[in-house]
Amino acid sequence: MIEFKKVSKRFGQKQVLNELSFHVRRGEILFLLGRSGVGKSVTLRHLVGLVRPDSGEIFVDGRxxxxxxxxxxxxxxxxxxxxxxxxxxxDSLNVYENVxxxxxxxxxxPPSEEREWVLEKLRLVHLPPSVAELMPSQLSFGMQKKVSxxxxxAIHPAYLLFDEPTTSLDPVATRVIHELIHSLSRQLHVTSLVISHDMDGALEYADRILVIDKGQIVAGGTPAEMRQEKHPLVRDFLGGSA
Amino acid sequence: MIAVLRNSALSTIGELGKTTLFGGEVIGNLLRYGTPFRGLLLQMYVVGVRSITTTVFTGFFVGAIMAIQIHLQLRDFGAQAFLGGLSASVTLRNVGPLLIAFILSGKVGAYTTAELGTMQVTDQISAIRCLGMDPIRYLVAPRFLAVVVSSFLLLVIGLMTAIGGGALIAAVDLGVNTLNYVQNIPTIVTGWSVLTGVAKSFVFGVIIAAVSCYRGYTTRNGASGVGENVKSASVQTLVIIIIADFALSNWIGGLMDFCTGVLGW
Incomplete structure (x- = not known):
């Protein structure tokens, strides 16, 4: 389980996270929604140590x-x-080397099992083995996302953290990526935390949705519960997805 | 006005300190882990081999300019016989390393800053950290070492070309016999002149590497941030090189006086 307890983070004068608290249960797909600049990506970056909190605690599997x-x-x-x-x-490595x-x-x-392991991961994201020798610049943006x-x-994580995975993608590619997130989470039994501002995708693919604003969680629940949520920001998001 | 100047000075000193600490961290990393030879060669090819033409071209004209300017002065005293020695000495000791380092900071330094900066703003560096690799070790250390070694070798090549350029222009344009020009060089160019040129070339290479890697690695704010940091890196490198040139000239001059005067070498 992942748990944020009263986590605060400030960059200069800007308070990005303000005693943020939430948890992600094992095996669920959690969408964290919010407008641009409210601290969604910063939240995710705390989990991989790219950003450290000013105060508060973050637990991963109790640690x-x-x-x-x-x-x-x-x-x-x-x-x-x-x-x-x-x-x-x-840029300087081909697809195989990147994976x-x-x-x-x-x-x-071990090195003897590496090739099979890498090609299997490419298959999981619906990419043929032939792309392994291509350079990233030879791939479309959507394919690059799949390689990513x-x-x-390939590192066999228990938690998958997606930072706005469908940004800059067309609707078809967006659907493909969302379906991949959903199917891989179920197939590989991993927990997925997805940062997004796409309420449509969240309502269709999430087990639970949280909405963040001004560095705090302002609403949360299952997709069915979120459809009935009265918070103005959630209503705004739902308006956009109606 | 004074407050602005003070803040600007403090900020510059702060950046200089951070650059030095960063350079120290990279050197510590290199000493601890080394760097893959293949990666180093690749980076040396990218930043070094591709700059040879520019360096040779620049070096040739630096030497030619020195020969013409010094010839104008010597002619008034009928001392053209000293052209080879004086021209080579000035080129080796100061003008050559300085001008060639300026060119290299614009080419090698700007390339390195832009490359690392782009990797930073497109999250490639963050991805490397998330995949369990230290980006300093994997990305910065080989580039740093490649820039130091390449800049040093390019500066030495540039200085040799500059001496050749001076001799050629002296023969073709100034009517100075090439043999006389070359024979005069050792009468003025001493081991200290060569040491000065080599030491400056090495230090300038380290400065170019440290500033360009630091600026690239700490880039923020997307494409505009990359542009801003490439510009800052260029300006900062030139300023630090000039200050280092002044300091090295003084120190090596003092060391030379000590060795010749006190030790009798």
Whole structure:
């Protein structure tokens, strides 16, 4: 389980997170929704140690992680695989090398099993083995997103963290990515925390939805509960998805 | 006005301190873990080999300009026989390393800052951390070392080309016999001149590497941030190189006086 307890974070004069508290249950798909700049991505980055809180506590499987050193964070990063808003593939490496990167760094599989492992992850995101030798620049944006997801799956995480996975994608590609998140979460029994501002996707694919504003959770519940939610921000989001 | 100047000075000193600490961290990382030879060669090819033409071109004209300018002065005293020595000495000791380092900071330094900056703003560096690898070790250290080694080698190549350029222009344009020009060089260019040129070349290489890597690695705010940091890196590198040039000239001059005067070397 992931748990945020009264986590606050300030960048200069801007209070981004303000005693933020919520939890993510094992095995669920949780969508964290909010407008741009309200601290959604910052929340996610706390889980992989890219941002440290000013105060509060963050627990991953019962272990408090906010005070861990860079080396100690390796264990947490093995558990929490992050898929960035932009594919963040290494330009100088081909698709295979990109997917194998974390496998080698974190010693996920012995070298003899690496190729099969990498190609299996590409298959999971519906990419043929032939793309393995291509460079990221030879792929469409949607395919790059899939490679990025395969790279994260390759480190065999217990938690998948998606930072606005459908940004800059057309509606068809958006649906493909949402379905991948849903099917992979169920198939691989991983917990998914999805940062988004897409209420449509959340209502269709989430087990639970939380809405964040001004660094705090302002509403939350199952998709059915969220459809009845009276909070003005939620109504705004629902208006957009109506 | 005074407050603005004070804040600007404090900010510059702060940045200089951060750059130094960052350079120290990278060097510590290199000493602890080394760097893959293949990665180093690749980076040296990217930043070094591709800059050879520019360096040779710049070096040739730096030497040619020095020869012409010094010839104008010497001619008034009928001392053209000293052209080779004086021209090579000035080029080796100061003008050559300085001008060639300026060119390299614009080419090698700007490239490195832009590359690391783009990787930072597109989350490639964050992705590397999330995949369990230290980005300093994987990305910055090989680039840092490649920039230091490449800049040093390019500066040495540039200085040799500059001496050749001076000799060629002296022969073709100034009517100075090439043999006389070359024979005069050792009468003025001493081991200290060479040491000065080599030491400056090495230090300038380290400065280019430290500033460009630090600026690239700490880039924020998207594409505009990359542009801003490339500009800052260029300006900061030039200013630090000039200050370092002043300091090195003084220190090496003092060391030379000590060794020749006190130790009798």
């Amino acid at each position: 408090e992680i906010s005070g861990l050193s860079e080396e100690e964070f390796l264990d947490v990063r093995r558990k929490c695989g992050m898929v960035f808003q932009f594919p963040a593939l290494l 194998a990167f974390g496998v080698r760094a974190l010693k996920i599989r 997801l395969a790279r994260t799956l």
